[in-house]
Amino acid sequence: MADKVIILRTGNSSASAGTGIDYAALLNPAQLEAVMHDEGPALVIAGAGSGKTRIIVYRVARLIEKGVPPQAILMLTFTRRAAQEMLGRVEQLVGERCRQVAGGTFHSFANVMLRRYGQAIGLSPNFTILDRGDMEDLINLLRAQMGLASSEHRFPKKSTLAEMISIARNKARTLEEEIALEYPHFIDQTEKIVRLASAYADYKRSRGLLDYDDLLYTLAELLHNNAEIRRRISALHRYIMVDEYQDTNPIQAELISLLADYHQNVMAVGDDGQSIYSFRGADFRNILEFPKRFPNARIIKVEENYRSLQGILDLANEILAGASRKYTKTLFAHRVGQFTPILVRAQDEPMQSRFVAQRILELREEGVELGEIAVLFRSSFHSFDLELELQRRNIPFVKRGGFKFIETAHIKDALAHLRVVANPADMVSWMRVLKLIPGIGDRKAHAIVETLSKANDAPQELKALAELMRSKSHKAADGLARLAALLSEIRSDRARPADQLAVVLQYYVPLMRDEYPDDYPKRERDLEHFHEIAQRYRSLEALLTDVALEPPSDSVGDVLATDSDDELLTLSTIHSAKGLEWKVVFIIWAAEGRFPPLQSIDPEQLEEERRLMYVAVTRARDELYIVYPIRMFDRVLGYTLGQASRFLEGISPQTLMTASLEEEST
DNA sequence: CTTGGATTCATTTTT
DNA sequence: TGAATCCAAG
Numbered sequence: 001m002a003d004k005v006i007i008l009r010t011g012n013s014s015a016s017a018g019t020g021i022d023y024a025a026l027l028n029p030a031q032l033e034a035v036m037h038d039e040g041p042a043l044v045i046a047g048a049g050s051g052k053t054r055i056i057v058y059r060v061a062r063l064i065e066k067g068v069p070p071q072a073i074l075m076l077t078f079t080r081r082a083a084q085e086m087l088g089r090v091e092q093l094v095g096e097r098c099r100q101v102a103g104g105t106f107h108s109f110a111n112v113m114l115r116r117y118g119q120a121i122g123l124s125p126n127f128t129i130l131d132r133g134d135m136e137d138l139i140n141l142l143r144a145q146m147g148l149a150s151s152e153h154r155f156p157k158k159s160t161l162a163e164m165i166s167i168a169r170n171k172a173r174t175l176e177e178e179i180a181l182e183y184p185h186f187i188d189q190t191e192k193i194v195r196l197a198s199a200y201a202d203y204k205r206s207r208g209l210l211d212y213d214d215l216l217y218t219l220a221e222l223l224h225n226n227a228e229i230r231r232r233i234s235a236l237h238r239y240i241m242v243d244e245y246q247d248t249n250p251i252q253a254e255l256i257s258l259l260a261d262y263h264q265n266v267m268a269v270g271d272d273g274q275s276i277y278s279f280r281g282a283d284f285r286n287i288l289e290f291p292k293r294f295p296n297a298r299i300i301k302v303e304e305n306y307r308s309l310q311g312i313l314d315l316a317n318e319i320l321a322g323a324s325r326k327y328t329k330t331l332f333a334h335r336v337g338q339f340t341p342i343l344v345r346a347q348d349e350p351m352q353s354r355f356v357a358q359r360i361l362e363l364r365e366e367g368v369e370l371g372e373i374a375v376l377f378r379s380s381f382h383s384f385d386l387e388l389e390l391q392r393r394n395i396p397f398v399k400r401g402g403f404k405f406i407e408t409a410h411i412k413d414a415l416a417h418l419r420v421v422a423n424p425a426d427m428v429s430w431m432r433v434l435k436l437i438p439g440i441g442d443r444k445a446h447a448i449v450e451t452l453s454k455a456n457d458a459p460q461e462l463k464a465l466a467e468l469m470r471s472k473s474h475k476a477a478d479g480l481a482r483l484a485a486l487l488s489e490i491r492s493d494r495a496r497p498a499d500q501l502a503v504v505l506q507y508y509v510p511l512m513r514d515e516y517p518d519d520y521p522k523r524e525r526d527l528e529h530f531h532e533i534a535q536r537y538r539s540l541e542a543l544l545t546d547v548a549l550e551p552p553s554d555s556v557g558d559v560l561a562t563d564s565d566d567e568l569l570t571l572s573t574i575h576s577a578k579g580l581e582w583k584v585v586f587i588i589w590a591a592e593g594r595f596p597p598l599q600s601i602d603p604e605q606l607e608e609e610r611r612l613m614y615v616a617v618t619r620a621r622d623e624l625y626i627v628y629p630i631r632m633f634d635r636v637l638g639y640t641l642g643q644a645s646r647f648l649e650g651i652s653p654q655t656l657m658t659a660s661l662e663e664e665s666t
Numbered sequence: 667c668t669t670g671g672a673t674t675c676a677t678t679t680t681t
Numbered sequence: 682t683g684a685a686t687c688c689a690a691g
Binding site: 078079105106107108131132212213215216276277279280378379380381401438439440441442443444548549550573574575576597598599600608612 | 667668669677678679680681
């Protein structure tokens with residue numbers, strides 16, 4: 001506590017302005033202690049379903065009641081959806097005042113802060129965010145430029161390169177260490193990879209581009225080097241709450257320290273049993289480090305479970321009991337009622353899908369709404385077969401996690417046109433746009449981008465180039481002229497992004513039909529859907545930022561008649577189901593080789609897989625069905641006999657009933 | 667130089 | 682199964 005911060009308190013701190021919530025009556029003692037915690041650091045260790053959200057919601061409500069201005073509270077959560085859900089519940093308690101609570105993911109918060117204060121370290125407020133695909137494309141481009149061409153024997157491909165570079169930063173390692181540790185087979189390429197990585201870093205810096213990791217690192221750098229800004233941000237957000245703390249990585253932990261530097265008011269909420277993001281650099285040991293970073297931290301443990309019936313918790317406890325690292329928590333249920341989870345063995349995948357679909361229809365007959373049901377799986381492709389089955393039976397669903405439709409080639413193509421308008425220095429998007437024109441390949445596109453980077457009026461320059469080509473009767477001349485016309489039209493257009501996109505689509509859709517003669521109708525629907533999304537935005541920058549940071553996840557397969565979320569079944573990866581709950585949960589593909597996947601071999605990874613199963617199981621409130629097929633298709637081995645996931649082996653029959661499906665004859 | 671066909675290859679989870 | 686890369690024809 002070096003400097004003192006003078007804080008202007010608005011509102012009356014003694015009178016409770018709200019309706020007067022009777023916290024003691026609504027919360028158990030451990031929860032109450034957490035909610036009533038005032039100043040100073042606190043760590044809340046809360047088991048699954050023990051009311052983590054509840055604690056955060058009530059604490060926010062209480063702080064606001066106490067007179068803390070809502071904008072002084074900062075909620076860092078894992079997804080924006082989680083933040084919105086929490087704020088929705090706070091709103092029910094204290095009304096609309098809570099709308100001004102700051103919050104979001106680390107990345108989106110960093111984005112806002114950097115646009116506001118980044119100039120102090122020479123960052124333009126118009127920086128562009130690179131998503132993973134952009135990162136890979138740029139790396140590829142630089143690799144070609146540097147002559148580290150693909151003829152190189154065993155040089156890693158772009159996705160691997162991106163992975164190495166990103167993970168190294170997320171785990172706060174050097175690239176050399178990362179290669180030696182995780183990619184020993186590329187160790188003799190280390191020097192080239194490092195050179196490429198630094199070229200990548202230089203390129204981003206010179207063009208005002210930030211990838212996901214840069215958002216966090218640059219904010220840390222800003223806070224670290226600039227005490228004045230650090231003080232301002234810290235004074236603005238005097239109460240910080242971090243959800244899912246077990247999944248923060250070292251750089252995020254560092255950010256929290258910096259943000260809390262002047263007031264130390266951090267409440268971290270987490271559960272070491274639910275750490276499932278180590279592949280992103282998270283380490284559950286972070287949670288143990290918390291008291292070291294904040295020496296006077298108060299530690300509060302919450303174990304009582306409000307979500308699930310005891311039968312479901314018994315299974316969760318048994319799964320975790322099999323872990324090599326023992327957890328001290330044992331969940332016990334607050335609710336009364338009995339249900340024993342069922343392990344269902346299906347003959348093959350179609351049967352698994354039929355069982356799930358059929359049971360869902362039965363549940364609906366029993367009065368369970370679709371919105372109260374979820375199907376969870378380890379990897380997003382596991383649900384493909386089920387998606388077809390659901391479509392056949394007209395069961396509407398949303399799919400969370402996995403491939404975003406924003407990442408499909410046609411959406412990225414359309415997007416690239418908008419991006420070159422927003423940021424003419426965006427070389428990757430230029431390449432993409434140019435190569436769509438028939439007659440322009442890698443070489444020509446490069447040459448044009450080179451010329452454009454020296455010009456200050458891109459459409460004008462393109463027009464000139466088109467003229468030049470026409471005189472040589474080059475076949476790309478017409479296409480290039482059309483592009484020039486398009487760009488000058490939407491650039492001058494001060495209209496909303498949706499209108500700009502509409503113009504782009506007029507130009508792009510004919511090109512797309514030629515490129516994808518087989519399935520362009522489906523792609524056109526995607527583009528229309530994207531156009532609808534664009535309607536919500538008033539500025540192009542905001543649209544592009546959200547696309548990178550909060551990509552709309554509705555997948556192509558959605559049966560989207562209505563937009564009302566509550567009548568849709570949820571399909572989700574377990575990772576994306578984090579923090580959510582449903583009345584009835586199905587877990588599919590609970591088979592060896594799928595869950596855990598084949599490639600999780602080392603003990604650390606397997607431990608994480610086990611925690612993942614624990615997370616999946618504890619999403620259920622009332623009913624839980626775990627399904628796996630015994631006939632599995634493997635591309636190498638053909639059909640093989642599948643076994644239930646090892647995490648379900650040896651569970652006593654009282655805890656997990658087993659059943660197998662009979663072939664129905666219809 | 668561009669493009670299309672042939673061949674190979676590896677195959678999680680996310681901001 | 683599909684995407685990435687290689688190769689040869691136009």
